[in-house]
Amino acid sequence: MSAPDLLIIGGGSTGLSASIVARELGLSVELLDERPALGGNYFAGAGNPSAGKTKLGEGYAQGADLLRKANGPGMRNGAFAWQIEPDGKTYFIDPAGKVGSISPRRLLIATGAQERPVPIAGALLPGVMYAGAAQLMLKTFGSIPAGRAVLVGSGPLLLLLAKQLLSQGAAPAAMIETTPRAGLLMTATSLPAALKVPALLSEGLGFRSALKKSAMAWHRQASGVFISGRDKAQSVTFTDRHGQHHTIMADLILLHDGVIPNDHVARQLKCKETWNPGQHCFNTTVDQWGETSRKGIFAAGDCTGIWGVEAARMSGEIAALEIARQLGFINADERDRRAAEPLRQRARQVAFRPFVETHFPPTLARAAFAANDTVICRCEMVTAGEIRLAVRQGASGPDQLKSFTRCGMGPCQGRSCAMAVAEIIASETGRSIGEIGRHDIRAPLKPLPLGQIATARDAAEEIVA
Amino acid sequence: MTLQKKPASSHFPLYRLLVDGPGEIVVDLDGEQLAAHPHETVASVMLRHIDPSQYRRSAVSGEPRAPLCMMGVCFECLVEIDGQKNQQACFVRVRSGMTIRRQFPRGERQ
Numbered sequence: 001m002s003a004p005d006l007l008i009i010g011g012g013s014t015g016l017s018a019s020i021v022a023r024e025l026g027l028s029v030e031l032l033d034e035r036p037a038l039g040g041n042y043f044a045g046a047g048n049p050s051a052g053k054t055k056l057g058e059g060y061a062q063g064a065d066l067l068r069k070a071n072g073p074g075m076r077n078g079a080f081a082w083q084i085e086p087d088g089k090t091y092f093i094d095p096a097g098k099v100g101s102i103s104p105r106r107l108l109i110a111t112g113a114q115e116r117p118v119p120i121a122g123a124l125l126p127g128v129m130y131a132g133a134a135q136l137m138l139k140t141f142g143s144i145p146a147g148r149a150v151l152v153g154s155g156p157l158l159l160l161l162a163k164q165l166l167s168q169g170a171a172p173a174a175m176i177e178t179t180p181r182a183g184l185l186m187t188a189t190s191l192p193a194a195l196k197v198p199a200l201l202s203e204g205l206g207f208r209s210a211l212k213k214s215a216m217a218w219h220r221q222a223s224g225v226f227i228s229g230r231d232k233a234q235s236v237t238f239t240d241r242h243g244q245h246h247t248i249m250a251d252l253i254l255l256h257d258g259v260i261p262n263d264h265v266a267r268q269l270k271c272k273e274t275w276n277p278g279q280h281c282f283n284t285t286v287d288q289w290g291e292t293s294r295k296g297i298f299a300a301g302d303c304t305g306i307w308g309v310e311a312a313r314m315s316g317e318i319a320a321l322e323i324a325r326q327l328g329f330i331n332a333d334e335r336d337r338r339a340a341e342p343l344r345q346r347a348r349q350v351a352f353r354p355f356v357e358t359h360f361p362p363t364l365a366r367a368a369f370a371a372n373d374t375v376i377c378r379c380e381m382v383t384a385g386e387i388r389l390a391v392r393q394g395a396s397g398p399d400q401l402k403s404f405t406r407c408g409m410g411p412c413q414g415r416s417c418a419m420a421v422a423e424i425i426a427s428e429t430g431r432s433i434g435e436i437g438r439h440d441i442r443a444p445l446k447p448l449p450l451g452q453i454a455t456a457r458d459a460a461e462e463i464v465a
Numbered sequence: 466m467t468l469q470k471k472p473a474s475s476h477f478p479l480y481r482l483l484v485d486g487p488g489e490i491v492v493d494l495d496g497e498q499l500a501a502h503p504h505e506t507v508a509s510v511m512l513r514h515i516d517p518s519q520y521r522r523s524a525v526s527g528e529p530r531a532p533l534c535m536m537g538v539c540f541e542c543l544v545e546i547d548g549q550k551n552q553q554a555c556f557v558r559v560r561s562g563m564t565i566r567r568q569f570p571r572g573e574r575q
Contacts, residue, residue, distance in 0.1 A: 035537070141506075
């Protein structure tokens, strides 16, 4: 067992930038990342020798530099944090299957974002993946779709993926965009703040013009999307804005409907959270430095709410500065002096978000509108209809629903269904999603063989006690 | 009807390498030798070699399933690796001589 000043869970842009600042100020830092390589989603593969050769843009190219600066002792890959105590003591399992524990003076949760789960008909079929998966295949492994790829859904990442595939010579066959037509009023209220971050705005407009020039079929304002196939996906059907139905053949269907926080660690610690109606997801409650409702436990970056990669890097630095102050490495004046610029830059990024949120509201993922035979819990095969029936029979919240239907009890522990469950219960009962919440998260944070847990005596004693 | 794992070589995989080259290492997938590159994960190698309908079957419904997210969230990529069942294939890097077994419901043999 080790006892560093700071333990960071998650080696993406937030965790890496926090580790750099904390080390610079003299703190001992350890980091646990469940992936085989550091970088998270955004900088996945940025440390590969071949990364410089891929045409993935300026922002991505900065990843190699960030990874180089963050490299050092105490960075563990393939290490999964499966239980976290309120004092920050963290149990993890390493790639060899051995359990260890770390007792840090401060903990920073930096677990990033995940795809917003899309429960539509046919989404369980092999050959259906999230857009983020195709992006990881490209960035990490230099792999591109082999057959006809069709992109379906809404959000900046869908446009980015289309452009990235195009620039690799792997043009998607079609993009079916479900983004609704932007309302003038919505734009008028969020545009002024967006104009303060012109780089992001022009990047988005640049994608659209590059895509328009390509041979990719581009359908907009689509609705009523479903996927068909026998033992794998074969086609995707949708209704266009004129009410016409279309069916497009596809080998690989890439779904996307925005991203949500990957927040199981904060939830296991029962950190306070609030419903963010603009982002249509829960946000872990943090102060401006990133400290959660549990003293000494910090959370930063997209695991607290969707603010984007630049804001994530700033939040990592800001959290490291306050942690350094709490531990006496710097005083408050020094913290404030160093934090001024990242706080200012983050505020600009955060101000841009309402523009993105109003343009790309959830579409495919709106489980309240899912047909009764649509599967919501992929692991235990629980349909929207079964959830609605259980709610009418008295399951008033996600935890009761679990015992009624097993929804959320499979290997993914509700990572795919929790949001949809909250939305269905809300629409059935007329209560707000924020009030309903999600089911309790308990350790271990993913299924582990008991034999592995028993390899560490102190860990085993904790569990028995 | 019996559900049978088809050999890895009968395939129409979802992905291919942007720049194809000989794999530096070899892994064993249900008795077949697959070439792989050292930075790849078990899931990414399987997605370039096998038909997605042959990846695994749900233990609950028996229906075919394949990786969905590649970021450790969906648990649809579970395979047996070197005798350890239910491993997240998207998080495990390939190693030379690694033995990968696809998980089909009990009693069904290739």
